[in-house]
Amino acid sequence: MVSDKSKLGFYLLLSPLILWLVTLIILPHMGLFAVSMSEKVGVREYETGFGNYAVFFNEPLYWRTFARTAFMSILTTALTLVLGFPIAYYIAKLTRGRTKTTLFLMCLIPFWVSELVRTYGWMILLRETGVLSNFLLYIGVIDTPIEFLYNDAAILVGLVYTSILFMIVPLVTTLDSLDDSLIEAGYDLGGTGTSILREIVIPHAMPGIVSGCIVVFMLSLGNYLTPILLGGKDSLWFTGLIYTQFITRFNWELGSAFGFLLLGLSSAVVFIGLKLSRQSLSNTMGR
Amino acid sequence: MCPLFYLESENMSATPDLECKELTKNFKDFKAVDQVSFDVPQGSFFSILGPSGCGKTTLLRMIAGFQFPTSGDLLIKGKSMIGVGPNKRPVSMVFQHLALFPMMNIGENIGFGLRQRGVNKSEITTRVKRVLERVGLPGIEQRRVEQLSGGQKQRVAIARCMVLEPDVLLLDEPLGALDLKLREHMKIELKSLQAEFNTTFVYITHDQSEALVMSDNIAVMNKGRFDQIGTAKDLYFEPANAFVAGFVGDANRFEGKVASVDGEIVAILTDGGVALHGRATQQRPEIGGQAQIYVRPEAIQLSLTKPDATYGRNASERTVDSVLFNGANSLAILRDATSGETMNVALPQTGAFLGLNKGDTVYAQWDPAQARCFPAGE
Numbered sequence: 144m145v146s147d148k149s150k151l152g153f154y155l156l157l158s159p160l161i162l163w164l165v166t167l168i169i170l171p172h173m174g175l176f177a178v179s180m181s182e183k184v185g186v187r188e189y190e191t192g193f194g195n196y197a198v199f200f201n202e203p204l205y206w207r208t209f210a211r212t213a214f215m216s217i218l219t220t221a222l223t224l225v226l227g228f229p230i231a232y233y234i235a236k237l238t239r240g241r242t243k244t245t246l247f248l249m250c251l252i253p254f255w256v257s258e259l260v261r262t263y264g265w266m267i268l269l270r271e272t273g274v275l276s277n278f279l280l281y282i283g284v285i286d287t288p289i290e291f292l293y294n295d296a297a298i299l300v301g302l303v304y305t306s307i308l309f310m311i312v313p314l315v316t317t318l319d320s321l322d323d324s325l326i327e328a329g330y331d332l333g334g335t336g337t338s339i340l341r342e343i344v345i346p347h348a349m350p351g352i353v354s355g356c357i358v359v360f361m362l363s364l365g366n367y368l369t370p371i372l373l374g375g376k377d378s379l380w381f382t383g384l385i386y387t388q389f390i391t392r393f394n395w396e397l398g399s400a401f402g403f404l405l406l407g408l409s410s411a412v413v414f415i416g417l418k419l420s421r422q423s424l425s426n427t428m429g430r
Numbered sequence: 431m432c433p434l435f436y437l438e439s440e441n442m443s444a445t446p447d448l449e450c451k452e453l454t455k456n457f458k459d460f461k462a463v464d465q466v467s468f469d470v471p472q473g474s475f476f477s478i479l480g481p482s483g484c485g486k487t488t489l490l491r492m493i494a495g496f497q498f499p500t501s502g503d504l505l506i507k508g509k510s511m512i513g514v515g516p517n518k519r520p521v522s523m524v525f526q527h528l529a530l531f532p533m534m535n536i537g538e539n540i541g542f543g544l545r546q547r548g549v550n551k552s553e554i555t556t557r558v559k560r561v562l563e564r565v566g567l568p569g570i571e572q573r574r575v576e577q578l579s580g581g582q583k584q585r586v587a588i589a590r591c592m593v594l595e596p597d598v599l600l601l602d603e604p605l606g607a608l609d610l611k612l613r614e615h616m617k618i619e620l621k622s623l624q625a626e627f628n629t630t631f632v633y634i635t636h637d638q639s640e641a642l643v644m645s646d647n648i649a650v651m652n653k654g655r656f657d658q659i660g661t662a663k664d665l666y667f668e669p670a671n672a673f674v675a676g677f678v679g680d681a682n683r684f685e686g687k688v689a690s691v692d693g694e695i696v697a698i699l700t701d702g703g704v705a706l707h708g709r710a711t712q713q714r715p716e717i718g719g720q721a722q723i724y725v726r727p728e729a730i731q732l733s734l735t736k737p738d739a740t741y742g743r744n745a746s747e748r749t750v751d752s753v754l755f756n757g758a759n760s761l762a763i764l765r766d767a768t769s770g771e772t773m774n775v776a777l778p779q780t781g782a783f784l785g786l787n788k789g790d791t792v793y794a795q796w797d798p799a800q801a802r803c804f805p806a807g808e
Contacts, residue, residue, distance in 0.1 A: 327496055328529035330516045332543035332594065342542070346533035 172406075179399035195400035205384065205401075212381035213408055215295065215370075216363040219302040223310045223359045224352065226303065231314030232344070236323070250311055258305055262372045265301050266292060269373075293375030301369040306362045310355035317351030318344070353420050354427040357413050364409050381405060445508040447472045447630040448493065448598050453502035455488050462488040464654035465502070470598070470632060470647070475624050477641040478634045480651035481677065486634045489651070490600055493632065494523045507597050517546070522591030523600040527607060528583055530575045536562075536586055537571030543594045561593040562586075564626060580608050584616055585623075592627050601633040605640060617643045638678050642666070650674045670712055672804040675724040682730075682773040684723045685806055688715045696803040698723060702769020707743045708803035720806035727761060728776040729800035732783065733793045745795035750788055753777065762786060764794055 182194035199205045234246050253261055268274045269291035276288045291297060321344065329339035345352070370380035381401070388398030417424060446469035455463040462485045470476040478486045491497045493504065495516030504511045511519055522543075531539050540561060541554045549557070562568055565585040570578070578586065584604060591599055601620075605613045621644045624631045635641050641648045642662040649659045650673070658670035669675035676683060686700035696710045698721050708723035715721040737745065748764035751772055760777040775794060777783050786792070 322527070322529065324525045324527060324529040325531060327494075327516070328523070328525055328531070329542070330496075331494055331521075331523045332590065333517045333546040334542070335517060335546070338546055343531055343533065 175399045175402055178395055179403050181396055183394075183396055189396075195397045196404070198397055199400060199404060204379075208379040208384055209381050209404065209408070211379065212364060213412065215298065215302075215380075216360050217412070219299055219306065219363040220356050220360045222299060223303050223307050224356060227307050227310035227314060227355065228348075228352075230307075231311045231318055234311070235315045235318035236321070236326075247315070250308055253304075254308060258368055259372075261305065262301055262369050265297075265304065265373060269297055269300075292373060293377060295374070295378060297373040298370045298378055298380075301373040302363045302366060305366070305369055306359040309358040309362060313351040313355045313358070314348060317348045321347045349420060350422060350427045353417065353422045356416060357427065360412060360416075361409055364405065364412075444472060446470055447507060448476075448632060449503075449505040449508075450489075450493075451503040451505070453489070453492065453504060454500045455485075455492060455497065456500045461654050463492070463499070466651075466654075466656050467502075468649060468656065468659055470630055472630055473628045474646040475621065475631045475633065475644055477645035477648045478632070478651055479638055479641040479648050479678070480634075480636065482636055484651045485654040486636075486651050487602065490523075490602055490632070490634050493598070494521055494600055495519045520597040521600055522594055522596040522598075523602065524587045524591055524604045526602045526604065528587040528604065530583060530587060530590070532575050534575075535571065536573050536575065536578070539575065539586065540571075540590045540593050543590065547594075557593055561589045564592070565589045565623065581612050581616060581619075584608070585619075588620075588623060592629065596629065598630045598632055599627075601631060603635050603637075605635075605637070613640075620644055642678070648678075650677060652677070668711065669724070669802060672722050672724070672806070675802050675804065680727055680774065681724040682727065684725075684771070684773075685720065686723075688717050688719050688721045691715070691717060695798050696721060696723075698803070700769060700771065702766065702771050704746065704766060704769045704771065706801075707798035708801035709799050710803040713805055715803060715805040721803055722806050723801050723803045725773070725796055725801040726776075727774045730773070730775045730794050730796045732762075732775055732777075734782075736793055737795065743795075743798055744801070745793065748773075748792055748794050750786055750790045750792060752788055753786055762792075764792065 179195055180191050180193070181189040182192050184190050199209075230250070234243060234250075238246060266273070270276070271288045271290040271292075273291070275291060276285075279285045280288060325343055325347075326339060329343050334342070365382060367380070367382040367386065370378060371383055374380065382405070385398050385401045385405070388394045388401060392398075413424075417427075449469040450466055452465045452467050453463055454461070454465055464485075466489060468476075478489065480486045488497060492499050493511075495511065495514060495518075499512070506520055531542065534542070537555075537558050540558045544554045544557060558571060559568070562570060565588060567582060567585055567589070570582075570586075575583065575586075587604065588599070605616050605620075608616060617640055620631075620633075624644075633641070633644065642665075645662060647659060648662060648665055650657045650665060652673050658665060658674045660668070665674060665678045669678060675681055684698070684700050684704075684706055686698035686704075686706065689697045689699045689705065691697075691710075691714060694709045694711060695707055696715055697705055697707050699705055706723050708725070710721075736747070746766055748766055751763040751765045754761045754763070758779060760779060761774045762777045762783075763772050764775055765772050773794075777786070
């Protein structure tokens with residue numbers, strides 16, 4: 144009787160989650176998959192097949208953009224890690240009390256405005272008539288204005304900027320849990336800064352590193368605004384292609400196929416990343 | 431409590447392993463360590479005993495190199511360690527919570543220091559194996575840290591330091607986290623490990639019994655200063671001041687006005703109007719001033735019958751307030767009929783006082799030479 148009641152409670156509590164999963168994730172994806180599997184053979188005539196996927200592999204522009212997006216996202220993740228780790232280490236280990244809170248908040252402040260506004264901010268800084276170009280002209284390093292926007296470096300800057308918080312937060316959490324005496328013990332036993340980082344700090348922070356990397360990678364891969372605005376029309380991003388298929392070309396079938404390929408890509412990269420770092424998803428994301 | 435005593439190293443004239451000269455550490459306007467000077471001869475077990483907040487951890491961290499002294503000098507094997515980083519010093523430290531690396535197995539933990547020195551792999555393997563045998567845990571290289579018991583972790587932490595053959599091993603209250611039985615066992619084990627490795631140990635603790643049992647020499651630290659350095663017996667029987675008398679071992683404390691001074695024997699009159707006598711070996715209290723008398727519970731003799739007044743002094747008739755049975759450490763709390771003051775008296779478990787109950791009348795007395803008197807107000 145009691146167990147029946149507690150079971151009912153369990154399912155009642157579970158129902159919002161199941162509802163969310165089924166209606167917002169599983170159903171749309173099933174629909175998307177169904178759409179991606181239907182080839183348009185005539186007006187309102189469809190056949191089931193892998194034709195849309197074949198289009199992707201036969202058109203170099205598509206799969207090159209796909210590979211480029213993957214590569215740039217991995218590069219963004221690596222850069223974010225390299226930049227975020229020292230910041231997180233500083234916040235977690237070298238500051239105390241109020242300074243810590245203040246620094247943490249300062250990382251958070253840019254996220255109070257929308258991504259669009261933040262990206263426009265970068266455009267003000269980097270464009271030909273922007274702050275950086277004018278400053279370099281003023282101090283005499285260059286004599287004609289330089290366009291810093293609309294290239295891959297600008298995309299990387301924007302992506303790192305928008306996603307670094309999601310690297311810093313899990314890193315600060317894991318580094319916070321590292322006992323200071325372990326670092327001291329490392330020094331006491333003759334370790335140097337680098338060997339302690341390699342043998343003690345990084346192994347301890349591994350779950351945080353991996354979870355930060357997963358989040359940053361997925362955010363970059365699925366980002367639409369930053370690459371389009373900062374990269375200009377020459378820098379293609381895979382989400383841009385999906386947008387084009389859905390909105391400009393009204394080709395929902397190909398767009399759905401692209402969407403599924405992107406899902407496959409992110410899952411594959413995360414899977415490989417977890418295998419390489421010998422972490423499990425529950426160990427990294429579950430805390 | 432039976433202190434173990436080991437012979438001090440024979441060549442006392444040789445350079446001490448560790449030498450501190452007027453070592454001082456200030457934090458803003460707070461003096462954590464104040465002009466501390468001492469030296470520790472090779473192969474001895476030196477303890478620094480003090481209450482929490484007395485500066486002993488700061489002192490140890492200065493020796494390890496995690497903090498730099500404001501002034502003074504610190505020498506290890508005759509070489510000044512000022513400006514030398516913790517990874518360059520010939521000292522190793524066993525941390526309070528041991529700080530074993532959870533991301534490594536036991537073999538990697540112990541081999542960590544050797545890897546930093548660039549010792550080759552096969553050499554590391556043999557040395558790790560050897561040191562694990564010496565601490566009595568052979569063949570556990572592949573185990574994880576969390577698979578070990580408290581006592582095993584303790585020994586692994588010591589092995590991790592000893593494999594580097596340091597000149598001085600520092601221990602920061604490593605027994606604090608263990609349960610009582612294991613702590614008692616580890617005290618003896620630590621002492622025998624120290625004898626086995628013949629390395630200088632510097633041990634800090636707030637637990638006086640740890641210090642008394644294991645040490646060749648003990649420094650009692652209070653408010654950043656060393657109050658007394660001596661053997662366990664010295665501290666126990668000849669405390670230099672009231673703090674040492676009260677901190678090392680149990681003692682009954684009585685405070686009162688000095689009534690008379692007869693050579694070393696001082697008589698005080700407590701607030702309750704009882705005259706007590708004690709021996710003042712250090713500072714002689716002045717007549718009319720406040721003074722404190724410390725008496726060990728085991729220095730007080732009990733009898734059920736009124737004793738013939740052979741030495742009369744410090745003899746009183748008391749009622750039993752309560753009996754605290756604790757095996758060999760049993761105590762009786764006795765209340766003085768006139769003043770209402772209480773004192774703790776060790777109850778010998780020889781059978782004579784088995785039937786002692788609350789409300790019984792007993793006669794207590796002690797030899798003034800067994801009690802210590804210090805001027806109050808320190």
